[in-house]
Amino acid sequence: MNVITAYLETMFGAYSPTARLLEAKAELHTMMEDAYHGYVDQGLSENEAVGRVITEFGNLDELAPQLGISAEIAPAAGGPGVAAGATMPSAPHARAAAPAPVTQEEAEAFAEARRRSEPRVALAVALLVMSPMPLIALATLTGGGAIALDQQVGVMIGLGALLAIVTVAVMMMVRRGQLLEPFARLTAGEFTRSPGVDRWARQLAAEASPRRTTALQIAIGLWILAVTPVLAMSLLAPPEVTQAWIGVAVAAMLAIVATGLLVFLPSNWAASVAETLTQAEGVAAASDDRRGIVGVISAFYWPLVVVVFLGWSFIGGDWGRSWIVWPIAAVLFAAISSGLHAVERYRANRAG
Amino acid sequence: MISADAIRGYVDLMVLSLLRQRPSYAYELAQQIHAVTGAEYTIKQTTLYSAVKRLEGAGLVTSYAGASESGKPRTYYCISDGGLSHLELKVAEWRDTKSVVDRFIEGVEA
Numbered sequence: 001m002n003v004i005t006a007y008l009e010t011m012f013g014a015y016s017p018t019a020r021l022l023e024a025k026a027e028l029h030t031m032m033e034d035a036y037h038g039y040v041d042q043g044l045s046e047n048e049a050v051g052r053v054i055t056e057f058g059n060l061d062e063l064a065p066q067l068g069i070s071a072e073i074a075p076a077a078g079g080p081g082v083a084a085g086a087t088m089p090s091a092p093h094a095r096a097a098a099p100a101p102v103t104q105e106e107a108e109a110f111a112e113a114r115r116r117s118e119p120r121v122a123l124a125v126a127l128l129v130m131s132p133m134p135l136i137a138l139a140t141l142t143g144g145g146a147i148a149l150d151q152q153v154g155v156m157i158g159l160g161a162l163l164a165i166v167t168v169a170v171m172m173m174v175r176r177g178q179l180l181e182p183f184a185r186l187t188a189g190e191f192t193r194s195p196g197v198d199r200w201a202r203q204l205a206a207e208a209s210p211r212r213t214t215a216l217q218i219a220i221g222l223w224i225l226a227v228t229p230v231l232a233m234s235l236l237a238p239p240e241v242t243q244a245w246i247g248v249a250v251a252a253m254l255a256i257v258a259t260g261l262l263v264f265l266p267s268n269w270a271a272s273v274a275e276t277l278t279q280a281e282g283v284a285a286a287s288d289d290r291r292g293i294v295g296v297i298s299a300f301y302w303p304l305v306v307v308v309f310l311g312w313s314f315i316g317g318d319w320g321r322s323w324i325v326w327p328i329a330a331v332l333f334a335a336i337s338s339g340l341h342a343v344e345r346y347r348a349n350r351a352g
Numbered sequence: 353m354i355s356a357d358a359i360r361g362y363v364d365l366m367v368l369s370l371l372r373q374r375p376s377y378a379y380e381l382a383q384q385i386h387a388v389t390g391a392e393y394t395i396k397q398t399t400l401y402s403a404v405k406r407l408e409g410a411g412l413v414t415s416y417a418g419a420s421e422s423g424k425p426r427t428y429y430c431i432s433d434g435g436l437s438h439l440e441l442k443v444a445e446w447r448d449t450k451s452v453v454d455r456f457i458e459g460v461e462a
Contacts, residue, residue: 024401027378027427031397034379058396066405 003050004032011060015069024067032057099185101192104200107277110183111204114269117176122265124176125295126258127169129302132309133251134161136326139319144244151319162306186276193278201277208270215267216294216341219260223334226256230327243320250326257330265295294337305329354393363395363403365446368439371413371431378404378427404429412438 012025032053039049063069135158141147142154185191229249233242305325312322370376370384378400385395407413412435418428431439 024405028397028401030424030426031379031382031401035382035397038379038383056394056396058398060398062396062398062402063405066402066409 004036004053005029007054007057008032011057015067018068020067021069024063028057099190099192101194102186102197102277103194104197106183106186107197107201107273110180110186110277111201111270111273113179113183114273117179118269119266120172120176121295122262124169124172125265125298126261127165127172129258129261129298130254131162131165131169132158132306132326133254134158136254136309136323137247137251139313140247140250140323141244143319144240146244155313155319189276189279198278201274205271205274208267212267212271215264219264219294220334220338220341222256222260222263223330223337226253226260226330226334227327229253229256246323250323253326253330257333261295261298268295293340297336298333301329301333353391354389356396356399359393360399362442362446363399364407365439365442367400367403367407368412368431368435368442371429372436372439375416375428375430377418377429381429407435410434410438 008025008029012021015021035053035056036049039052040046044052060069135155138147138149138154138158139151142149142151147154180187229252230246233246233249237245309322309325312325313319316322366385366388367381370381376384378397381404382395382397382400385393385400389395404413404415408415408429412432413429414432415427415429418426420426
């Protein structure tokens with residue numbers, strides 16, 4: 001019994017003894033005494049009964065409005081039983097910064113936009129890869145005398161075709177950017193993930209995964225085989241034929257590379273959507289580039305090859321030999337792609 | 353086990369419905385509540401005390417000084433007319449609340 005009295009003295013000790021406070025203390029004391037006797041009558045030991053009564057006491061915070069001690073309880077850090085209450089006011093501030101969660105509707109609209117626009121992206125990237133084809137073919141054909149045309153004219157026609165194709169591809173990319181404009185906050189990662197959407201997106205990716213893997217394998221196969229026209233011509237054809245027609249073989253190689261991209265890129269949308277939706281708080285933008293890495297690499301890689309090719313051809317004036325850039329670039333591209341694919345598969349196996 | 357937060361708004365209803373039967377004192381109210389709720393909910397003494405004091409402050413309950421059989425002084429609580437009509441309001445509100453929440457949890461496995 002003394003323990004109960006001492007407990008109440010401690011609980012109320014921090015506050016000035018107003019009439020209401022003393023009344024509450026007296027009545028709670030009576031309640032606790034009654035409860036104690038009740039437990040002892042039920043057969044509990046004294047210690048057990050005291051323990052039970054103190055457990056059932058509750059928290060003085062609850063009485064604050066009735067006892068007129070709210071002001072003392074709320075800001076007090078050292079007051080009994082207020083530690084939990086004192087941290088409350090800061091919580092809403094911390095949450096205020098969280099962006100709005102992604103809704104199922106928004107996610108589905110985004111996925112649909114990606115699904116519909118992906119073939120267009122694939123075509124644009126493929127066009128970029130194919131853009132130097134006329135230039136390479138015409139430069140060697142005219143240089144080697146297979147076509148009765150001045151090489152300068154051939155190069156001019158090729159360059160014109162290159163610029164036209166690049167323009168079309170860029171316009172397609174811009175159009176696609178507009179299509180995805182309403183989902184800018186998703187691609188930028190400015191949203192809070194939601195468990196329902198997470199589950200849906202993962203399932204979407206899982207369903208599309210076998211097709212995507214097949215497409216990537218076919219594409220990598222094509223990229224490895226792409227160099228065969230060039231090899232065959234160099235090894236099998238007589239040197240004078242090779243000199244004139246090697247550009248056509250290189251153009252064929254680029255066409256095969258572009259076909260691989262056309263096979264793979266349209267199958268990539270579900271995986272890419274899932275990765276965007278299951279990552280938030282600004283990291284999505286970075287990962288968005290990483291996921292479609294083959295697509296991104298081809299968009300930067302091939303224009304770079306074009307620059308090297310043109311630089312060598314114009315500055316070195318060596319149209320007859322500069323085509324060698326293309327087979328080297330193709331082999332390198334196939335190697336990089338299959339390397340990335342292997343890494344991806346390794347990660348997936350480890351995660352699964 | 354029901355959390356204190358989940359049931360907080362309805363402690364007043366529980367107290368008023370018990371006092372509707374007869375005047376009572378705090379410990380007896382706690383006993384009666386425990387008898388009904390069993391192990392699913394144990395009311396804390398401070399929760400109960402703050403509820404009766406809140407009801408008293410709002411004029412829904414009146415108190416008088418009494419004594420136990422052994423002569424110990426006790427505060428008895430008694431429902432007022434205002435308390436009776438407030439109880440009816442709270443009961444109607446609970447029925448609505450229950451029906452609304454039920455509509456949301458339909459089909460949710462628990």
